[in-house]
Amino acid sequence: MARFDVFISHASEDKLEVARPLASLLLQAGLTVWLDETELVIGDSLRRKIDQGLASSRHGVVILSKAFFAKEWPKKELDALVARENDSTNVILPVWHNISAKDIVTFSPILADRLGARTDRGLHSVATSILQAVKRFGKSTSIDSDSAVGASNPRGHVGPKRTDQLMVEFIDRVAEVTEFNDEVIGVRTGLFDLDRLLGGLSPGELYVLGSRPSMGNTTVAVAVAAHVAISEGLPSLYFSLQARNQEMLNRLIASTGRIDRRGLTAGQLSDDEWKRLADAVDSVHNSPMYIDDSSPITIDEVLRRSKDVKEEAGAIGLLVVDSLEMLADDGQPDGGGTAVRKLGLLARELNCPVLLLAAVSRMAETRIDKRPMLSDLIAGEAIERNASVVVLLYRDDFYNRDSPSPGVIELIVARNRAGTTATVKLAFMKAIGRVENLAYPSTPSK
Numbered sequence: 001m002a003r004f005d006v007f008i009s010h011a012s013e014d015k016l017e018v019a020r021p022l023a024s025l026l027l028q029a030g031l032t033v034w035l036d037e038t039e040l041v042i043g044d045s046l047r048r049k050i051d052q053g054l055a056s057s058r059h060g061v062v063i064l065s066k067a068f069f070a071k072e073w074p075k076k077e078l079d080a081l082v083a084r085e086n087d088s089t090n091v092i093l094p095v096w097h098n099i100s101a102k103d104i105v106t107f108s109p110i111l112a113d114r115l116g117a118r119t120d121r122g123l124h125s126v127a128t129s130i131l132q133a134v135k136r137f138g139k140s141t142s143i144d145s146d147s148a149v150g151a152s153n154p155r156g157h158v159g160p161k162r163t164d165q166l167m168v169e170f171i172d173r174v175a176e177v178t179e180f181n182d183e184v185i186g187v188r189t190g191l192f193d194l195d196r197l198l199g200g201l202s203p204g205e206l207y208v209l210g211s212r213p214s215m216g217n218t219t220v221a222v223a224v225a226a227h228v229a230i231s232e233g234l235p236s237l238y239f240s241l242q243a244r245n246q247e248m249l250n251r252l253i254a255s256t257g258r259i260d261r262r263g264l265t266a267g268q269l270s271d272d273e274w275k276r277l278a279d280a281v282d283s284v285h286n287s288p289m290y291i292d293d294s295s296p297i298t299i300d301e302v303l304r305r306s307k308d309v310k311e312e313a314g315a316i317g318l319l320v321v322d323s324l325e326m327l328a329d330d331g332q333p334d335g336g337g338t339a340v341r342k343l344g345l346l347a348r349e350l351n352c353p354v355l356l357l358a359a360v361s362r363m364a365e366t367r368i369d370k371r372p373m374l375s376d377l378i379a380g381e382a383i384e385r386n387a388s389v390v391v392l393l394y395r396d397d398f399y400n401r402d403s404p405s406p407g408v409i410e411l412i413v414a415r416n417r418a419g420t421t422a423t424v425k426l427a428f429m430k431a432i433g434r435v436e437n438l439a440y441p442s443t444p445s446k
Contacts, residue, residue, distance in 0.1 A: 005031040005134050006093070007057035009077040011067035018063050018097050018119055025127040031134060054080050058091075061130060064116065065097040069107040082110060090314065093133050095119060095126055101286045115233060115288050115313075129233070136315055187234065187317055187353055190227030192437045193424040194411060198389060201318065201353035202418075206344040206386055210358045210377050211393035212365065216409050216428055216435070217357050218243070218322055220393065222251050223435050224355065225320050229289035230256065234317020237290045237309050239302055241326035245293045249284070255434040256280040262431070288313060296328035299339040303346055316352040323357035324379060337382035344386035358383065360392065370399055374414050390415035395428060409435060 006026065010019040015037070023035045034053040054060070060081040068074045084091045094116035096104070105112045117129040186200025201207060211217040222238070229236035240248050254261040257280030259273050269277060290309050294301075302321060310316050321327075321343065324336050340356065347354040358379065364372040372392040377383055383390060392412040397403040409428035413421045427436040 003032065004034040004053065004057040005059065006130065007034040007053050007060045007077075007081075008063070009060055009068075009074055009081070010063040011065060011071055011074050013067040014063050014065050014097055018095070018123070022061070022063075022095075022123050022126060025123060026130060029127065029131055031131070050077065051080070059093050059134060060091055061093045061095060062111075063095045063097050064104065064108070064111065065099050066103065068097075069103075078108070090133070093117075093130055095130075101282065115235070117233060121231070121233075125232075132315065187228055188232055189224045190231060191224070191411075191424065191426060191435070193422075194391075194413075197413060197422050197424060198416065198419065201355075202388070203351045203353055204348045205353055205388040206340075206347050207353060207355045208358050208377075208383050208387045208390045209355060209393065210360050210372060210383075210390060212360050212362075212372070215393045215395055215398060216430075217393055218251070219255075219428070219433050220409070220411070220426075220435055221320050221322055221355060221357055222248070222433070223255060225289065225318055226252055226256060226284075226287075228318040229287040230283050232317060233288065235288040235290065235309070235313040235315060236318045236320070237306060237316055238292070238320045238322065239297070240291055240293045240322055241295045241297065242322060243293065245291055248291050248293065251433050252284050252289075253277065253280045254432050256283055258432055258434065260431050261433055288317075295326060298328045299342050302327070303342060306346060306350060310350050310352075316350055318353055318355060319347075319350070320355045321357065323359065325359050334379075334382070336379035340379055340382040340386050356387075365399075370394070371410070371412060372414075384415065387415065388417045389413065408438070 008019050008023055019035060020037070023033045023038070026033050034057050036050070036053075039049065039053060054077065060077070062068075062074075062078055062081065078092075081092050092111070092114070094111055094114050095118075096116045097119045101112070104116075117126040119126055184195045184200040186198070186202040188195050188200050209217050209221060225236045225238050228234050238248070243251070250261060250264060253259065254264050257273070257276040259269065259276055259280070263269055263273065264277070290313075292305060306316070306319055324339060327336070327339050336358075343354050343356055358377055360372040360376045361378060364370055364376045371394045374380060374384065374390060374392075376392075377390070390413075392414050394410040394412060396408070396410075397406045405425075407428055409426050411424040411426065413424065415421070425438050427438055429436065
């Protein structure tokens with residue numbers, strides 16, 4: 001029986017800056033932690049005590065740095081952890097500290113394809129990633145990928161719960177928010193105003209992004225999916241039912257590297273763009289992003305493949321379906337309502353946020369103010385029943401050549417089950433297929 005949740009393996013140079021404060025965060029969160037300075041006492045055999053700590057810990061948090069790979073002792077600890085792994089056991093939880101992907105490949109090829117938490121995103125982010133991994137790998141039950149959506153419960157309990165049982169989860173959640181002192185407790189989108197408004201994307205919830213054609217919905221969805229995979233380091237699964245894989249890669253690389261998509265397609269790049277291209281390729285290549293361009297595809301096939309990816313990756317940080325109208329007809333005569341309902345249930349089963357792109361009817365363009373409303377959504381009734389958040393897109397310069405807000409896209413949060421609604425404004429860069437935060441604050445809805 002393991003006595004410790006995690007064993008922290010590190011070089012002495014990284015103790016003060018990383019190992020010690022990280023251990024403190026994990027202990028505060030309720031994990032049991034083996035750290036040499038807290039477990040060793042005078043008279044102990046250092047080698048024997050470390051071997052005992054390795055053997056009695058479920059996971060090894062390995063702080064990978066240039067100092068780590070320069071010393072023999074940490075590498076021996078890593079070898080011992082590698083020896084404990086098999087196809088069904090994830091023992092090693094890598095943490096990257098001031099080290100690049102190229103360094104990892106050079107020093108330890110066996111860890112090159114491992115998803116790691118990066119200290120440059122803050123130790124709270126690292127601690128959160130470790131907590132999620134320990135919880136995930138420590139579960140005694142798992143979701144059966146062949147079961148119907150909603151048939152299993154990720155919390156391991158089916159049926160009614162007394163309020164005293166629910167209260168434990170509630171208090172834990174409040175304590176977590178208080179401890180990390182962060183207004184964004186869900187998965188970050190990288191769009192600051194949207195993250196503040198929604199608190200991030202909550203696992204288990206369905207989000208809908210609605211717009212008229214050519215308004216920028218895929219650009220926004222790709223930006224969010226790329227941020228989740230590249231900046232947050234979380235597996236991101238994108239069902240691209242309109243664009244093929246190579247077009248999606250073109251979008252990703254152009255947006256990440258700030259490169260004109262036409263120049264990228266034609267191979268006409270400046271020297272500076274070639275450098276940015278190399279950096280963007282490295283970032284996208286090393287990100288845990290999955291793209292499925294199968295089309296036509298039914299909603300049931302989307303469900304099955306999503307479960308397969310979760311089984312492979314261990315978790316999904318964000319699942320995107322682009323778009324509702326492109327899903328193949330599976331015999332349901334309800335205009336997409338069944339697909340919306342199943343995606344809502346899938347979000348709960350996989351315990352990840354699901355972002356669904358949906359069309360807005362022409363009705364929006366018949367009004368003087370062409371900004372879309374909830375009633376303009378295709379499959380609107382099903383979306384209102386199942387979606388926690390509905391965001392509608394509008395670009396004034398799409399309709400008005402002399403717009404006072406050129407290059408601005410509005411994210412109109414028309415429905416927010418857990419909070420307020422508002423309009424979030426972003427910079428829209430059509431040439432590179434990118435959206436960015438604006439310097440001025442968003443306008444709250446009246």
